[in-house]
Amino acid sequence: MKADPAGVLTGAHYLDGDFACGEGAMAAGCRFTAGYPITPSTEVVERISRRFPMMGGTFIQMEDELASMAAVVGASWTGTKCLTVTSGPGFSLMMENIGLGAMMETPLVVVNVQRGGPSTGLPTMTGQADMMQARWGSHGDYRLIALSPQSPQESFDLMIDAFNLSEEYRVPVLFMMDECVGHMTEKVVIPPADEIEIVPRKLTDKPPGEFLPYKANGNGVPEFARAGDGYRFHTTGLTHDERGYPVMSAECQEELIPRLINKITDNVDKISRFDEENTDGADVVLVTYGITARVARMGIDMARKKGVKVGVIRLIVVWPFPEQHIRDLASKIKAFVVPEINLGQMVLEVERCAGGKAETILVPHAGGGVHNPQDICDAILRAAK
Amino acid sequence: MSVTIEEVEAAAQKHPVAPYLRMDRMPHIWCPTCGIGTVMKCYAQALEEADVDMDKAAIVSGIGCTGRVAGYMNLDAFHSTHGRAIPFATGVKLGRPELLVTVFSGDGDLSGIGGNHFIHAARRNMDLLVILVNNFIYGMTGGQNAPTTPLTAKSSTMPFGNFEEPFNLPHLAASCGAVYVARWTCLHTRRLTKSFQEAIDRRGFRFIEVIAPCSTLYARLNRLGSGFDLMRFYHDSAEIKHGADPKEVGIDFQDKIICGKFIDEDRPAMHERMDAHYKKVLGDKYVPMPPEGGWLHE
Amino acid sequence: MKYWRKPLDFDEVKIPHGEVHIIAERCKGCGFCVEYCPKDVLEMSEEFNRKGYHPPKVVKEGECVNCSLCEMICPDFAIYSVELPDVKTEPDGAQAVAGDGS
Known part of the structure; x- marks a missing residue:
């Protein structure tokens, strides 16, 4: 709509x-x-x-x-x-x-x-x-x-x-x-x-007697009933069954929690979004996001001028992380360079997915400012060696 | 004539309270001689007597023994996080202003971990009926000291007796701006029901404290017998003083419990004030949120 | 109940009669209903329910006035009373009509 x-x-x-x-x-x-x-x-x-x-x-x-x-x-x-x-x-x-x-x-x-x-x-x-x-x-x-x-x-x-x-x-x-x-x-x-395309709230069309607030559809996502429409549903932060009633058991936990996770992990391909540029044939791939992605542009240009083949993955959807894509790239390139304004967070995901097949280099920044593009360039040059 | 019923499920459906409760969830988790069930019955009775549209009523609880009430009421029911029942209910009320929203939770939940939300909701006169069941102790976690534990009463974290001043909750609510403040014990079933009913018909932040026995912890740790003995104690020690100064209604250990309706004022609730204000300052440009909630369809 | 004088509306007021229903298996034996029944209709029974509690039992058949206090005070939704249609003569000659001096 x-x-x-x-x-x-x-x-x-x-x-x-x-x-x-x-x-x-x-x-x-x-x-x-x-x-x-x-x-x-x-x-x-x-x-x-x-x-x-x-x-x-x-x-x-x-x-x-x-x-x-x-x-x-x-x-x-x-x-x-x-x-x-x-x-x-x-x-x-x-x-x-x-x-x-x-x-x-x-x-x-x-x-x-x-x-x-x-x-x-x-x-x-x-x-x-x-x-x-x-x-x-x-x-x-x-x-x-x-x-x-x-x-x-x-x-x-x-x-x-x-x-x-x-x-x-x-x-x-x-x-x-x-x-x-x-x-x-x-x-x-x-x-x-x-x-502007909007996804409306997916309200159930089931009548109150038949509606189960936590019965998942095919995609693992239950239909929604809103308060005040006569459904008189119950919802809780406790582990619950399809009726939304608390059930204190390992079995119910085993049913609920994996579904909460799978509705995201099973749909990673649909949820995931990133900009990809020049990764084909690249030696070094920069993985970046947010403001750092813009700061890194200059560092990339500097490195390219020195002849390094640099690709870029800019994460738009950061979580769930595009694991498979990083895994696939890892076997084709020398190294990932991850600049971020912290002392090493998303780099851990990149490193995990690279699985040792490609080197992973962090370009840290403790915060309070953005990277000096020269630092990013230097890291790329180091990675390309 | 009497009937002793063996067919529990069928009989439960015949119980006059059945339309108001999730009878499929009974028996509830509360201990024998716990008073929360009685308070819940009075609330259900008040819904009936006030002729509330059950489809347009929501109930929000926090965590703890009383926090389980939401799960047993046959309304749109939310069992939220510890202490957050009032802000959660604030969202429900503002998201769909036509709903009657009741917060039903315990003393530890609403006045301990949720104390900040309590005073602010009272200050802004949020349109919530807040029912606080006070058993003077953290029951579900094993009898720890609560902000309501009377001086010298024992709890599992004050094993030598409580030396901290407790809250006088009607005073707290009244001084923060609650428009309706009452206290009853769960022995006062008729008066409590009437008070609930009266509060349902009011608007703004309405606060009713209900003293209820906790036999398993409060009574046991303080050697007061069972909840039954506490009910007898309420019978002997409760004093009804309508209009009493809330400042004077603090509760000392095993001393008299002043009950009654202390405050009953009429002031516009937060969302009513917001509407009136925007109408005044914005005129025709103001578009109020529809009673049935925010924009949902084309 | 004894009146020091006959109320003016004595002939018009009819004291209702109730029938107590006990859901024995729901009872947790707190005894509230027994304690607070104004007509002392109930007593704790000697028998156990499946959970091991003693549910109440009716000991004064026909004396319930359907005040529903047991229903209101029961924390476990295990007892309620239902109003009986007006009966002229009481079964077993039970004295449940007001003003009979009991």
């Missing part, structure tokens, strides 16, 4: 990444947002709180991030599309109810505009050090989807994909921006509403 025109600010704009992200959410049909102020993400909810009253949306500033996250899980169960926005310290607080969202299979989007960490770290400066937290942050086994935009335009475009993926697979989707993308102002083109 097409987007609701009320939420789409069609036209060419000069927006920062945070504003573009907010516009993306509204265009995607988000009509409930709960948030708590935190630098450098707050502009997203500032944008939303200014525009929501004109499109039938409700924004509430909650007392903390625990509450914000709980509120969006709750609101999503009314069928309303929901968003919350935060940065590192708030992301840590949200982990509890991100787990609840995964367990209850609740579609929603969480934006994390990453800053330097750990703890309060560098509130106004960039980082990419929450990537593994996005994968493993909440306790227990689960799989989510995480995206990483590299520009304000992508903050808009990918936000729509984020909402669509959350509806498709009934999972919280994490939108892993970074401070640079969030605060960078660029041209953002917002298309007309009828050119």
Whole structure:
């Protein structure tokens, strides 16, 4: 279905990444947002709180991030599309109810505009050090989807994909921006509403008596009933059966948890998205994401001028990780180079998938700024030797 | 005449409360002489007497013994995370404003780990009916000290007696702006039901504390007998004082329990205030969220 | 029940009669219903249910006034009363009509 025109600010704009992200959410049909102020993400909810009253949306500033996250899980169960926005310290607080969202299979989007960490770290400066937290942050086994935009335009475009993926697979989707993308102002083109494809909430057409809230369809995703439609369903963060009733047994756990994981892992090919450039015949492949992908362009150009055949994989969907693709590449190239604004996170995935067939070189950055392209170039040259 | 019924399933369906409960989930998990079941029965009775549209009512619980109530009520029911029932319910209410949303949870859940959410929901007069069952202890985890454990009462983490001041919950709720504040014990079934019914018909943050016995832990650790003995104690020690100053209704160990309706005011709920404000400042540009929820269809 | 004078509406008020239904297998033997029945209709039985609890039993047939207090106070949804149609003569000559001095 097409987007609701009320939420789409069609036209060419000069927006920062945070504003573009907010516009993306509204265009995607988000009509409930709960948030708590935190630098450098707050502009997203500032944008939303200014525009929501004109499109039938409700924004509430909650007392903390625990509450914000709980509120969006709750609101999503009314069928309303929901968003919350935060940065590192708030992301840590949200982990509890991100787990609840995964367990209850609740579609929603969480934006994390990453800053330097750990703890309060560098509130106004960039980082990419929450990537593994996005994968493993909440306790227990689960799989989510995480995206990483590299520009304000992508903050808009990918936000729509984020909402669509959350509806498709009934999972919280994490939108892993970074401070640079969030605060960078660029041209953002917002298309007309009828050119924006929206995945609506997949409401069940079964009558209340026959509906089972956690009976999975062929793709492992159950149908949805929203609160107030007479289904009188029960949902819980406890291990539950198809009726949504708690069942404290290893058997029920064995049935539920693998399904939560398989609905993502079985669909990696459909979910996965990355830009690929010149990897055919490359000696070195750069694996990168977010703002670092843009910084790396210069390092790549420098290395190419010195005759190195460099390819690039830019991760757009970061989680699930495109394992098979990296495995396939590993046997054809000399080395992967992974620049990221942390001291080694996504590089662990690359290294795991390379399985020793290709060398994996990290170009670390502790945060607070972006890489010097020369460092990336040097790493590529080292890898090509 | 009397009937002793052997056919449990069939009989359970005939129980007058059956339409309000998930009878397929009975028997519930609560211990013998626990009072939570009684409070739940009173709530179900109030739903009936207030003629609530069950399809438009949602119930949210946190974690703990009372946290299991959501799982037994035949409504759209959410068993959320520990302490987060109020913000979760806030989302449900704002996501679909036409719903009657009840938060039903325990003292540890709502006033301990969820204390911050409690005071803020009261402050902003969120349109929630909050039912807090207070058994003075963390029951499900084994009798640890709660923010409501009376001074000198023993708990498994205060084995020599509690030396921390407990919360006076009606005072807390009232001072944060709750529009309806009442306290009953689970012995006061009629008054409690009437109070639930009254609160269902109000709007805004409505808070009802219900004192209930925990025989397995609170009574045992404090050598107070069984829940039955606690019910007898409520009978002797509960004093009904409508309109009492909430500041004066703190509970001391095995001392009198002041019950009654302390606060009953009429103030617009958060979402009503939001609507009125936006209508005033934005005029025709304002598009309120439809009662049935945010944009869903073309 | 003894009245110090006859109430003015004595002839109009009919005290209802109830029939107590006990779901013995649901009972956890807390004894609330026995304790709080205003007419002392119930007593704990000597028998066990399958879970090993003593459910209540009716000892004063015909005395239930259908106040439903047992139903309200039972934490286990194991007892309820149903109003009986008005009966003129009580079975076994039980004295359940108000004003008979019992």
